[in-house]
Amino acid sequence: MVHGRLVQLKHNAELCEKVVMSIEMHTDDELNQSSILESILGQALGPLRTFYNKLATEGEERGLIGPRDVNILWERHILNSAAVVPFISEALDAPRSHSIADIGSGGGFPGLIVAACLPDKDVTLIEPMERRVIWLNECVHEMELTNVEVVRARSEQVIGQIKRHGSVHPFGVVTCRAVAPMTKLAGWTLPLLQHGGRLIALKGRSASEEIAKASKEIKKNGGFDPQVRQAPVADGFEPTTVVIVEKR
Numbered sequence: 001m002v003h004g005r006l007v008q009l010k011h012n013a014e015l016c017e018k019v020v021m022s023i024e025m026h027t028d029d030e031l032n033q034s035s036i037l038e039s040i041l042g043q044a045l046g047p048l049r050t051f052y053n054k055l056a057t058e059g060e061e062r063g064l065i066g067p068r069d070v071n072i073l074w075e076r077h078i079l080n081s082a083a084v085v086p087f088i089s090e091a092l093d094a095p096r097s098h099s100i101a102d103i104g105s106g107g108g109f110p111g112l113i114v115a116a117c118l119p120d121k122d123v124t125l126i127e128p129m130e131r132r133v134i135w136l137n138e139c140v141h142e143m144e145l146t147n148v149e150v151v152r153a154r155s156e157q158v159i160g161q162i163k164r165h166g167s168v169h170p171f172g173v174v175t176c177r178a179v180a181p182m183t184k185l186a187g188w189t190l191p192l193l194q195h196g197g198r199l200i201a202l203k204g205r206s207a208s209e210e211i212a213k214a215s216k217e218i219k220k221n222g223g224f225d226p227q228v229r230q231a232p233v234a235d236g237f238e239p240t241t242v243v244i245v246e247k248r
C-alpha cells in the first residue's frame with residue numbers, strides 16, 4: 001500500500017515537471033533557459049519558476065498582465081521587481097523592524113518576488129481588490145512561501161487602524177510599483193513606516209519630477225531626503241529607477 005502510494009506520488013511529480021517544462025518551452029521568453037536567473041535569484045528561483053509558470057498560463061486571462069507581457073515576464077516583471085531587493089537588505093541592515101509592506105501588490109509585484117528572495121523577513125501584501133487578493137493567496141500557497149500575509153485593504157485603511165489602535169508604526173520598509181504618483185503615495189506609504197524606516201518605490205523615468213512635485217506631501221508625512229537611484233536589473237538589461245524616502 002505504502003509502495004503503491006509512493007509510486008503514485010513519483011508519477012505525479014514527474015507529470016508536474018513535464019507540465020512546467022512544456023509551459024516554459026511554449027513561451028518565447030529567452031531568459032527561461034538562461035543562467036542569469038540563477039545567478040540573480042539564487043534559492044528564490046524555485047518558487048519564482050512556480051510563479052512564472054502560473055503567470056504565463058493564467059495571468060492574461062485573469063487580467064494581471066497584458067498579452068505582450070507573456071514573453072518578457074522575467075525581465076519586465078520578475079527581475080524588475082527583484083531589483084529592489086539589495087535596497088531592502090541595505091535598509092534593514094540598521095536595527096529597525098524587519099518587516100516589509102508592499103502596497104498595491106496587484107499580481108504580486110514586487111511583493112511576492114521580495115518575499116521569495118528574503119525568506120527570513122515578514123512581508124505583508126496590502127491590496128484592496130478581491131480577485132487580486134485571491135490570486136495572491138493562491139501564489140503564496142503554490143510557491144510555498146511561509147513569510148507572507150495578504151491583507152485585503154487600501155493602504156489608508158491600514159494606516160487608519162494603526163492610528164486608531166495607537167500601535168507603533170510597524171514596518172521597516174514599504175515597497176510599491178505602479179500604484180500612484182508620489183503626491184498620493186507619500187500619504188499612502190510613509191505613515192506605515194516606523195521612525196528610521198524607508199520607502200522604496202519602483203518608479204518610471206519621471207521619478208525626479210514626481211519627487212519635486214510631492215515635496216510638501218513628503219514633508220507632511222514625516223519623509224525626508226528623497227533620492228532617485230538607478231537599480232541594476234541584470235547584465236545587458238536596462239536598469240530600473242527606484243525612489244527612496246527616509247522616515248523621520
Ligand SMILES: C[S@@+](CC[C@H](N)C(=O)[O-])C[C@H]1O[C@@H](n2cnc3c(N)ncnc32)[C@H](O)[C@@H]1O
Pocket residue numbers: 103104105106107108109110126127128129132153154155156176177178179188
Ligand atoms: C497598476 S496596479 C500595479 C500592481 C503591481 N504593483 C504591479 O506593479 O504590477 C495598482 C494596484 O494598486 C492597487 N491600489 C490602488 N489604490 C490602492 C490603495 N489606496 N492602497 C493599496 N493598493 C491600492 C490596485 O488595486 C492595483 O492592484
